[in-house]
Amino acid sequence: MNSDFTLARKVFDVKPPIPLIGHVAFGIIDRGTNLLQIRPTTLCPLSCIFCSVDAGPRTRWRATEYVVGDVDYLLAWFEWAVERKGLGKVHAYIDAAGDPLTYPHIVELVAKLREMPFVETIAMETHGALLTEELAEELDEAGLDRLNLSLDALDPELARTLSGAPWFDVRRVIEVAEYVISSLHMDLLVAPVWVPGVNDAEIPKIIEWTLNVGAGKRWPPLGIQKYELHKYGRKLKGVKPMSWRAFYSALRKWEEQYGVKLVLTPRDFDIVKAKRVPIVFRRFEKVGLKIVGPGWLKGQWLATARGRVVAVVGVEGDPPVGQSVSAIVLRVKDGIYVAHVS
Ligand code: SF4
Known part of the structure; x- marks a missing residue:
C-alpha cells in the first residue's frame, strides 16, 4: 500500500493558539443542529475519482494538509462549542x-469523547482503506457507536478504479465490514456514492449485501449519496449529476423492492435544530486578520481574528506569518469564514 498520503504537500500541525472553529477543513463544524462535526485531519490514502474535496495523493488544488495533532486541544474546542450552543446532549x-482513519489518535479521540457525559452518540465516516479487524475492535472498545462506510462498488476492479488507488482492495474492506457487523457492538451504515x-449496477448489489450482512442494527442500514459537482472537487468527464427528482425516485423504487428505508431525514439520526x-x-x-499559517488550497493563507x-x-x-492584513469577508456559512485581502 502507498503509505505516503501527502507526496509533495506539507503537513501543518494546527496548534494552540489557532482556534479550531471557522475553517471547513479542520476542527469543529456547527451547522445549527445537535450534531457537531469533528475534523481531525485532511489526509487521505485514496484519490477517489469523484472526490468532492479533491483529497489524496492525486490532489490538484491542495497546497497543505492539516492535522490537529493534540487530541485534547481538539476536544477542548468541541466542549467549547457544546457549551456555546447550550446543549445538554450532543x-x-x-x-x-x-x-x-489517517488520524494517528483516532482511538484516543473516540475514547475521550465517550468519557464526556454530554456525548450521546459517536459516529465516524470512512472509506475503509485503512480499516483492519484490530482497529475496528479498538474503536468498538473505545465506544464508537456507528461506522459510516462509503462502499461504492463490490466489484474489485470497479472499486479500484473509483478509488483512484491501484493498491485498493475492496474485498478486504468487505471482510472487515462483515466482521464489524457480526462480532462488534457498533452499528454499520453503508454509504455508497x-x-x-459508472456504478449504477453496483447499487442494488450493495443494498442486497448490506441487508444480508445485517447492517442497521440501530440506525438505517444505508445512506446512498448522490454524486455532485463541487468547485474544487474531482469531476468525471461526461458524467452529469442526476437531478434530485430522479435520484429520489430511484431510491423509492428500491425501497419498495427491498423493503428498506433509503430516503433518509435528519430525524432518522435524532438530529434536530x-x-x-x-x-x-x-x-x-x-x-x-492575523496570518498564522499556510492555506489549505493553492492561493490561500490561514488567518485568525475574533477567536475564529x-x-x-x-x-x-x-504566508507572511505573524503579520496583520486587512480583508473583506466573502463567505459566512455555518460558521465557516472565507475572506479576501482588501
Ligand atoms: S472520497 Fe475518497 S479521496 Fe475523497 S476523502 Fe473520501 S476516501 Fe478520500
Whole structure:
C-alpha cells in the first residue's frame, strides 16, 4: 500500500493558539443542529475519482494538509462549542475532508469523547482503506457507536478504479465490514456514492449485501449519496449529476423492492435544530486578520481574528506569518469564514 498520503504537500500541525472553529477543513463544524462535526485531519490514502474535496495523493488544488495533532486541544474546542450552543446532549460525528482513519489518535479521540457525559452518540465516516479487524475492535472498545462506510462498488476492479488507488482492495474492506457487523457492538451504515453511468449496477448489489450482512442494527442500514459537482472537487468527464427528482425516485423504487428505508431525514439520526455557536463576522465586512499559517488550497493563507480561524483566498506566495492584513469577508456559512485581502 502507498503509505505516503501527502507526496509533495506539507503537513501543518494546527496548534494552540489557532482556534479550531471557522475553517471547513479542520476542527469543529456547527451547522445549527445537535450534531457537531469533528475534523481531525485532511489526509487521505485514496484519490477517489469523484472526490468532492479533491483529497489524496492525486490532489490538484491542495497546497497543505492539516492535522490537529493534540487530541485534547481538539476536544477542548468541541466542549467549547457544546457549551456555546447550550446543549445538554450532543451527537459527535467524526468526519474529514479526507479520511478520519489517517488520524494517528483516532482511538484516543473516540475514547475521550465517550468519557464526556454530554456525548450521546459517536459516529465516524470512512472509506475503509485503512480499516483492519484490530482497529475496528479498538474503536468498538473505545465506544464508537456507528461506522459510516462509503462502499461504492463490490466489484474489485470497479472499486479500484473509483478509488483512484491501484493498491485498493475492496474485498478486504468487505471482510472487515462483515466482521464489524457480526462480532462488534457498533452499528454499520453503508454509504455508497452513486456516480451515474459508472456504478449504477453496483447499487442494488450493495443494498442486497448490506441487508444480508445485517447492517442497521440501530440506525438505517444505508445512506446512498448522490454524486455532485463541487468547485474544487474531482469531476468525471461526461458524467452529469442526476437531478434530485430522479435520484429520489430511484431510491423509492428500491425501497419498495427491498423493503428498506433509503430516503433518509435528519430525524432518522435524532438530529434536530439547535442554537448556533455565535457568528462573529458579517458578509462583506472589512476586518483585520492575523496570518498564522499556510492555506489549505493553492492561493490561500490561514488567518485568525475574533477567536475564529479564517481562510484567506486570492493570495500568492508564502504566508507572511505573524503579520496583520486587512480583508473583506466573502463567505459566512455555518460558521465557516472565507475572506479576501482588501
Ligand atoms: S472520497 Fe473520501 S476516501 Fe475518497 S479521496 Fe475523497 S476523502 Fe478520500
